Amino acid sequence: MTATSGRRERKKAQTRQALADAATKLFTEHGYDNVGVREVAEAADVSLSTLFKHFPNKESLVFDLDADIEADLVAAVRDRTAGQSVIHALRDYLMRTRTARSDDPATPALHRLVESTPALREYAHQMLLRHESALATAIAEATRAPAVDLAAAGLAHFALEAAKVAGSREDPASALGELFDLLENGWGR
Template sequence: MTTPVGRRERKKAATRQALADAALNLFIKHGYDAVTLHDVSEAADVSTTTLLKHFPSKEALVFDEEADQEAGLVAAVRDRTPGTTIPQALCTHVKRVRLRAADSDVRYTQFLDLVRNTPALSDYAHRMWTRHQDALARAIAADTGAPPDDPRSAALAHFALETSALAHRAADPEQAVDIAFDLLDNGWNAPDRHSEAGHS
């Protein structure tokens, strides 16, 4: 049985959503750097003090998915279909949650453009995404029966998360993610020209 959400919790959630919506509207219309916290609180009809109770920084107003992101990454490993490797499952997940602009609505496309074109936001988004590395590494280790501090699991988690930044710098983001995860899944197998030269 689901516990009913109290009036106070509903009011807090509504205030938080109003602040996030007001911030995104203002940032898209005027540019992130031109908008102050006071502007956002005025638009949402709350005090700046109230705003800061919900969002600890200006960047945080744009992002409200941290818990969902971590849960999604862990689930991608834990709930993958039989026969799917961990890199394959993470590749599918990264493409779905980080590169979904092509089939998204106009609002989400505007959000992505804002983040990509605002260094403070793109840096914050990358930090927020990669801070899930430890949780992802633990999920990989648990799935493979390795110790929680297994360095191989940590390395896979690190490079899996970094594929997102690589993709956003690539001409073909989806192809870049596929190539990166293929490398993580199958290892480096290109011919070593220096080694061949030594044996000729």
């Protein structure tokens, strides 16, 4: 039974990856708005119903591992090094994940695609904000604040919004650093 379920899971992962790769290739070559989900399914050699078993909508074809993002955000707060503040842990995590340059040659084209497509920009933003509540809870726990702490909720929201604002700047890493400096030290400087 384990071999069968292992094989089945590998096959599902391969199909999902084939769909994501086909979508990325078609979207970057022809533009997001010029490619339909049927074309993506055909390029990956699967049925349209199989595509929708793996991806609930067209936008999700561009983004993957949503559950991992939430787990990683929470872990950034919970598993921070001794003596590191919550705000520095969040800044460091977002610096690594939102501003890092990838060795994958497709990454810059994918970033340009997302930034140039309003539907994808908004989807990416909403995808990140879905994790706001879990992040706020982790911040409250880490700071021993009440579960519904306004400061924890605010920091979670503003940190995630900072990632969006920084992502639209020419130098996202510097912008994110400035925004976190503002979060940490306030407006009054």
